[in-house]
Amino acid sequence: MDPVLWLEWILKAMIMVLILLTGFAYLTWYERRALARIQTRVGPNRAGPQGLLQPIADAVKLIFKEELTPSAADKILFVAAPIMTVVPAMILAAVIPLGTQFTLPFTDRVITLHIANINVGVLYLTAIASISVYGIVLAGWASNNKYAMLGGMRSAAQMISYELALGMCFVVAILLADSMNLIEIVNAQEDMWFAVLQPVGALVFMVTTLAEVNRAPFDMPEAEQELAAGYHSEYSGMKFALFFMAEYEKMIVISMIAATLYFGGYREFWFLKDTILSADRTWWLGPIYLLAKVVVLLFFMIWIRATWPRIRYDRLMAFGWKVLLPLSIAVVVVTAFGILLAQQLGSVYLWSIPILSIFAGLVTVFALDQALKRRAAHA
Numbered sequence: 213m214d215p216v217l218w219l220e221w222i223l224k225a226m227i228m229v230l231i232l233l234t235g236f237a238y239l240t241w242y243e244r245r246a247l248a249r250i251q252t253r254v255g256p257n258r259a260g261p262q263g264l265l266q267p268i269a270d271a272v273k274l275i276f277k278e279e280l281t282p283s284a285a286d287k288i289l290f291v292a293a294p295i296m297t298v299v300p301a302m303i304l305a306a307v308i309p310l311g312t313q314f315t316l317p318f319t320d321r322v323i324t325l326h327i328a329n330i331n332v333g334v335l336y337l338t339a340i341a342s343i344s345v346y347g348i349v350l351a352g353w354a355s356n357n358k359y360a361m362l363g364g365m366r367s368a369a370q371m372i373s374y375e376l377a378l379g380m381c382f383v384v385a386i387l388l389a390d391s392m393n394l395i396e397i398v399n400a401q402e403d404m405w406f407a408v409l410q411p412v413g414a415l416v417f418m419v420t421t422l423a424e425v426n427r428a429p430f431d432m433p434e435a436e437q438e439l440a441a442g443y444h445s446e447y448s449g450m451k452f453a454l455f456f457m458a459e460y461e462k463m464i465v466i467s468m469i470a471a472t473l474y475f476g477g478y479r480e481f482w483f484l485k486d487t488i489l490s491a492d493r494t495w496w497l498g499p500i501y502l503l504a505k506v507v508v509l510l511f512f513m514i515w516i517r518a519t520w521p522r523i524r525y526d527r528l529m530a531f532g533w534k535v536l537l538p539l540s541i542a543v544v545v546v547t548a549f550g551i552l553l554a555q556q557l558g559s560v561y562l563w564s565i566p567i568l569s570i571f572a573g574l575v576t577v578f579a580l581d582q583a584l585k586r587r588a589a590h591a
Contacts, residue, residue, distance in 0.1 A: 237267035294454035297347030311498025363442025380540035398477035
């Protein structure tokens with residue numbers, strides 16, 4: 213094995229970890245400033261210019277907070293649970309391509325802007341994303357606290373339920389790209405982003421990811437009004453900071469995955485592909501394009517938190533099983549049907565995919581509206 217290749221892998225991994233840790237810190241600032249603007253408040257503005265040093269102040273505060281461990285807790289699992297939650301959030305980014313490639317100055321060595329390029333990258337994402345639920349469940353169980361245990365069980369039920377619809381959205385991208393390799397999925401979007409060809413699939417993907425990272429209005433595992441913060445009720449100091457870090461890092465990584473699968477990844481708008489603004493011609497524009505898409509998708513998550521109320525738990529589960537899962541299956545069927553039409557009759561029939569998927573979405577909305585009206589009439 214080439215020792216220089218090992219060094220390259222190690223340096224890439226360190227840079228990725230640094231990006232995620234810095235992103236976590238300043239995503240908290242971004243969210244607080246965005247929420248403040250939406251809610252006509254000021255937001256953090258004391259620590260540094262425009263409050264830019266607030267994440268550092270928060271980190272210092274958490275480092276010096278007292279670490280508490282309940283006397284009846286399972287000590288080993290109590291400490292291991294935050295680690296099991298945050299590590300999967302970080303290693304998910306290993307297969308996400310950040311750009312194309314460049315030649316190292318003064319050498320002929322080509323550096324690719326990804327850590328690992330595996331043929332089953334989508335399968336890797338689904339497998340690793342499922343692990344973090346173990347940390348949340350173990351945190352609730354190891355705390356020996358009924359509120360924490362209820363939060364952990366809610367999280368397990370919620371994540372398993374919404375992962376089914378999320379998996380169907382992965383299948384949509386696989387069908388459109390005819391590959392499970394993330395770089396090939398990005399390259400398949402040179403001519404058109406998959407979010408344009410399958411807008412309903414992209415929307416369902418974003419909704420299910422909100423549930424996967426326990427963000428409002430799907431933050432039932434830590435519903436403060438009901439469970440006193442849920443699964444991390446007994447955590448403090450840096451162990452609580454790890455749960456906090458896991459949520460925000462998952463937000464970043466999920467946005468990177470969404471950008472890769474549906475919004476062209478590190479690629480430019482499709483109408484710029486043959487210009488100097490193309491990521492193929494100017495390699496350093498790739499990470500910038502990906503960063504811009506991630507920032508927009510993160511704002512979508514923040515906007516939802518600021519404007520949508522938390523829904524009742526039984527309705528949350530019904531929404532996942534009775535609405536999103538059937539809709540995601542219909543989206544997969546429509547996508548496969550449109551691809552088959554395009555192969556048999558011509559590429560213009562690819563546009564049957566967005567037309568039929570939007571029709572399926574409207575039928576779902578109409579059926580949901582009728583069900584809610586019937587329930588209201590019987591109440």
